[in-house]
Amino acid sequence: MAERNRVEVAEYKWPEPERRRLIGTRVSRVDGPEKVTGRAKYTYDVNRPGMLAGKILRCPHAHARIVRLDTSAAEKMPGVRAVLPLKKVGDEILWAGxxxxxxxxxxxxxxxxxxxxxVVEYEKLPHYVLDTDPKAAGERARPTAEQIEGDPDAAFREAEVVVEGVYGMPLITHCCLEAHGSVVEWEGENQVLVHISTQAVSGIAGQMAGPLGVPASNIRVKQDHIGGGFGSKFSPDSWGIAAARLSKMAGGRPVKIMLERDAELMVAGARPSYYGRVRVGAKRDGTVIAWESETWGTGGIPPTSALPLPYVLRIPNQRKRHIAIVTNSGPARAWRAPLHPQACLLTMAALDDLAAELRMDPLDLLLKNIGLAGERADVYREELQIAAELMEWKKKWHPRGDPSPGPIKRGLGVSIHTWPGRGHACRCDLTIYPDGSVEVKLGSQDLGTGTRTAIAIVVADTLGLPLDAVRVRIGDNQYPPAGGSGGSTTIGGVSSAARRAALDALDQMFARVAPLLNAAPEQLEAWEGRIRVKGDPSRSIAWEQACARLNGMPLTVRGENPGPGELTTAGxxxxxxxxxxxxxxxxxVRINKMVAVQDCGLIINMKTAESQCYGGMIMxxxxxxxxxxxxxxxxxxxxxPNMxxxxxxxxxxxxxLVVHMMTGEKYDRRGVIGLGEPPVISPGAAISNAVANAIGVRVPFLPLTPDRVLDALAKKGGSHARV
Amino acid sequence: MRAFEYVSPTTKEQAVALLASKWGETEVLAGGTDLLALMKDDVVRPRRVVNIKEIAELRGISFSPRAGLRLGATATLEELLAHPDVARHYPALVQAALGITSPQIRNMGTIGGDLCQRPRCWYFRAGFGLLARDETGRSLVLEGDNRYHAILGNEGPAYFVNPSSLAPALIAYGARLRIFGPRGTREVPVERFFRIPQTEAEREYDLQPNEIVTEVLVPPPPAGMVSATYEVRHREALDWPLATASVALVLDGGRVRSARVVLGQVAPIPWPSPEAERALVGKTVTTEVAQAAADAALQKARSLGKNGYKIQLARVAVRRAIERAVQEGAR
Known part of the structure; x- marks a missing residue:
């Protein structure tokens, strides 16, 4: 009976539009009031009884060797409870901080x-922090293998127009407004409690177990709210491990180490720089046929990898080279859509320059070549048209170089982007209590994207209940494990797991109440707080009464992703x-307006989806x-290293800022796709292109600072003659 | 932050008695918007902090057509902006204060603090001293990244820029500072208050360690005066300007009878430009005249390598300040 129900009632699909009361609507965050009133507690706010303050001595030199290290005076100071050297004499330091x-x-x-x-004495060693010129980098420049597709030489010979340009963006930092850090306490024999600002609540214990020599099962990890991660907070970090060790040394007293602002900017995150010389060949009608790029950049000591070039558009003939430059800068971390903003700028700026050379509207050039986007081509075509209307592109656009008089020049730019975003592995436990209340537990985290709210929407809509009937508990690794929030995978993971759990729970509820309603379980549906017979709403039972049939025992169901049915896809x-x-x-440069048109499959919460796009554009x-x-x-x-x-x-x-989310049957049927990263990819390219359109010349590198803009204008031989 | 003693005197005599006669031992606290950061970054390490906000006579703003404007040292930037006589008679001051686009800073920051805040040079703030030299004595500014450093008055050894928002406007209006110390009260023109330090032991202004600025006196506006400030700032949100100019012109039948042109954020001191003033006097202000004055103001400017763009920005600031003064003065 139950097996048959599972197949017939719960086919693990998303509800049809007429069956959605919350999914896809604008729902305010369930934790919004907590956040705006200051009741929400971040790791930074965690203050445990007897807590000690942890601080870290950092090396001021970018490259050095430790020749003397004497901590004895610090150890003897009153009030000092533990001193833990993290380096020893002879160790080489590879970046400042x-x-x-x-x-x-x-x-x-x-x-x-x-x-x-x-007391630390260093032998200073030569450092190197420049990344803009691979020729100057000597042996620190590490070329990777050339990649070739098609026949680029023949294609460039065949091309009627070839443009070449240099583009790029420097190292930037994550600059989380809540710095990295944790509060760690060694509770008795090998039990460790960790409050940590993290994107991976379920993943932290496994990373701490080895260094601490404690079973992962003994490490409890908690986090209610996070003040930004952007890809930089997946690890306990050396300072998290240090906090644990200091706690053990101090007899188990909690130790709090939150990074100071300067340390946060110096060592706790960096997006690699990428620069590139790009050639694009095309037919005179704008058909792009050839791509060549040589890129370089740095992410600190580990070499950078090649970019996904050309971006989005699969130009048939390509030659690509990449040179990683190893520098004495702090280590790179994943930064919201790793490699994509850089690849996007290098591609979209080159295509924009091609359009200028061809005296074509870049929107038309993109539309002409959009077939190279493959299976998403139709989506881009539709999105480009909507964006053009929202921007009044055809009315406002002018060929490169605003001809109007006066020093203020106006311009438009366009860019397209993509991101996979398939839901990650995730488990959740959904419990229905005999009083009708519903609880969902999972070891996930809300990065500020609205994860709690999304889970509540899915469960409430599935069970036919109002939003506030569902209590979501996340941020604890004692709950079923959920993936880290990276790669825009959280919404797909948690919504799919929650949907499956809720459908399975509903099956069991239907089985229990079917006899009362003189119906078969598969004839039942949950709607507006009642379980009722499909097509005969007069035969129904209130949710609370149905739950009373649980005979005093809560019903707990495990939901998983991946699992049966396609609830999340990629792209x-x-x-x-x-x-x-x-x-x-x-x-x-001043931004007048930006338009984002974005697809992410089925939208769970329109309000927070739009917020991701606003936030992405602002970032x-x-x-x-x-x-x-x-x-x-x-x-x-x-x-x-300051604000x-x-x-x-x-x-x-x-x-x-204007946001338009793609909705409708053809988007819904793809299931849920992650959205955290996509909207941050295009702004660099779109803004760079708009500036070129305004002033008549490309400013090669971001950020578009006054010196770079004036320099580009001076090289154009133009408008601001006298520098 | 290191531990320190906090005292809160109620008279200027007490305050001065509590200040040490050597730099570094004590610090004056007014709005604290700069001091707090300096102490957190361990750039200054006072053993005692002397709060002067409880001294009644240092507060307030008053104006009379005969005496002009009196700005108490601890009057806030927000009080300056809210004062109707300041807005009416001294628009360059208001425009300069509006460039500080943070209500929090304007609510806490004071007139005296704006003048006495320390340079924002990133080498100074990283602990390399005002002259920004490494242990071998070489200038980090000249060899390192000087994109925000001085383009005028940069013959050395100091290359930082004076960060005051109000000083250029105050100098353009011919304001004087009243300073109180162990030997009583003295007055100094704002223009002569700032100095280019020649050694690491010197400060960038004419103040003894146990003196405090008590008030700023701005002369009454002469008939026919028009004035304005123009600021070039990268961000619209709170940001240090890349270049500013404040001008005060006295017009007589359409011609410039006298002119003050003072640049900010371009030199270790607020930078009056007699060259620009000479280019204006006797002329009717046109775009060409304003441009000629701007060119004259930056004639001697020199790039340190990465800050050449600031010469252009300063030139634009001067020209636009002149044009703004004349245009808004005509209304």
């Missing part, structure tokens, strides 16, 4: 005093357009105009 010694003391000032009392497509004004006398505007991890060639240090000179866009800098 690397950790040397950790201390725990009764309060922060004492810990800082202890850090200052530690989001998006289009963005930018409208900018550039003051050609000062080189200042994109920020790296397009402002962000740069500035490394000093002389000291090798980061010069701007004054590591510039993030403020609200006044972002202009008007």
């Amino acid at each position: 690397d950790e040397v010694v950790a201390v725990a003391a009764v309060d922060e000032p004492t810990a800082e005093d202890a850090i200052r009392a530690i 989001a497509a998006g289009v963005q357009m930018a409208d900018v004004s550039v003051d050609i006398e000062t080189g200042i 994109g505007i920020s790296y397009a105009l402002f962000e740069e991890k500035i490394l000093d060639p002389v000291t090798g240090r980061m010069l701007n 004054e000179f590591y510039k993030l866009a403020g609200l006044a800098d972002v202009g008007e």
Whole structure:
């Protein structure tokens, strides 16, 4: 009976549009009131009884060897509870800010005093932090194998127009507003409690077990809320391990190490720089036939990998080379859509330059070649048309170089992007209590994207209940394991697992109440707080009464992803357009308006989906105009590890933002696709293209700072003659 | 942050007595928007912090047509913006303060603090000192990244830029500072308050360690005066300007009778430009005249390698400040 139900009632599909009361609507975050009233607790807010303050001594040199290390004075200081060297004499330091010694003391000032009392002598070694010129990098330049598709030489011979340009973007940092860190306490014999700011609640214990010599099963990991991760918070990090060790040394007292702002910017995240010389060959009608690129860039010591070039459009004939430059900068981490913003700029800027050379509207050039996007081509075509309408592209667009008088020039730019976003492995336990209340538990995390709300929507809609009937518990590794929130995989993972759990639970509920309604279980449906017979709503039972049939025993059902039925797929497509004004006398770029048109399959919560696009555009505007991890060639240090000179866009800098999410049967039927990363990919390219359209010349590198804009104008021989 | 002693005197005599006669031992606290960061970054390490916000006579803003404008040292930037007489008679000051696009900073930051804040040079803030030299004595600014450093007055040994938002406007209006110390009160023109330090032991302004700025006195506006500030700032949100200019012109029958042109964020001191002033006096202001004055102001500017673009920005700031003063003055 139950088996038959499973097949017939719950086919593990998403509900048809008329069966959705919450899915796809604009639902405010369930934890919104907690956050805006300050009741939401972040790791930074965790203060445990008897807690010690942990601090880390960092190396000021970008490359050095430790020749002397003396912690004795710090150890003797009153209030200092533990001193833990993380490096030893003879160790080589490879970037400024690397950790040397950790201390725990009764309060922060004492810990800082202890850090200052530690004597470290370094032998300074030559450092190298430049990444813009592979020829200057010598043996630090590591070429990778050339990749060839088709016959690029023949294609370039055949091409009627060839354009060449250099494009790129520098190292930037993640700059999480809640810094990395944790509060760790050694509870009795080999039991460790970890409060940590993380994107991987279920993954942390396994990473700490080895270094700490404690079974992963003894490590409890908790996090209610996170203040930003962007790909940089999957690991306990050396300072998380240090906090645990300090706690053990201090007799189990909790130790809190949250990075200071400068450390956060120096060592806790970096997006690799990528630059490239790109050639594109095309027919005079705009048909693109040949691609050649030589790229280079750095992510610190580990060599950078090649970019996915050409981006989105599979140009038939290609030659690609990449040179990784190894530098003494802090290690790179995944940054929201790793490699995509860089690949997008290199491709979309080159195509935009091709359009300018052909005197074509770049929108038309993209449409002409959109078949190269493969199976998503139709989606892009539809999105480009919608974006063009929202931007009034055909009305506002002019050929490259705004001819209007005065120093303020206006221009438009367009870019397209893609991202896989298939749901990750995830398990959840859904419990229905005899009083009718419903609880879902999973070891996931809400990155600020609205994960709790999405889970509640799926479960409530499946069970025919209002949103507030469902209690979602996440952020604890004692709950069923869920994947880390990376690769925009969370929404697909948690929504699929929750949907399966809720459908299976409903099966069991139907089996219990079917006799009461004189119906077969497969004839039942859950709707508006009742279980009823399909087609005969008069035969129904209230949810609470149905749950009373549980005989006092809660019903718990496990849901999993992947699992039967296609609830999540991969392959989001998006289009963005930018409208900018550039003051050609000062080189200042202002965003007038941006439009994002985005597909992510079936949308669970329209409100938070749109929020991802707004946030992606804001973050994109920020790296397009402002962000740069500035490394000093002389000291090798980061010069701007603060919020004054590591510039993030403020609200006044972002202009008007317009979001349009693709919806309808053909998008819904694909199932849920991740959205966290796609909208941050295109802004750099769209804005760079808009600036070129405004001022009549390409500014090769992001961020589009006044010096770079003026430099490009000067090279064009133009408008601001006298620098 | 290191531990320190906190004192909160209620008279300027007490305050001065609590200040040490040697730099570094004590610090004055007004709005604290700069001091807090300096202490957290361990750039300054006072053993005592002297709060001057409880000294009543350092507060307030007043104006009279005969005496002009009096700005108490601890009056906030927000109070400056809210004062109707300031807006009416001294638009360049208001425009300069509006460039500080953070209500939090404007609510806490004070007039005196704006003048006495320390340079934002990233080598100074990283602990390499005002002159930004490494242990071998070489200038980190000249060899390193100087994209935000001085383009004027940069013969050395100092290359930072003066960060004050208000100083260029105050100098353009001919304002004076009143300073109180162990030997009583003295007055100094704002223009002469700032100095280019020649050694690491010197400060970038004319203040003894146990002196405090008590008030700023701005002369009454002469008939026919028009004035404005123009700021080139990368971000619209709170950001340090890349170049600013404040101008005060006295017009007589359409011609410039006298002119003050002062640049900010381009030199270790606010940078008055007599060259620009000479290019304006006797002329009717046109785009060409304003441009000629801007060119004259930047004639001696010099790139340190990565800050050449600031010369162009400063030139634009001067021209636009002149044009703005004349246009808005005509309304």
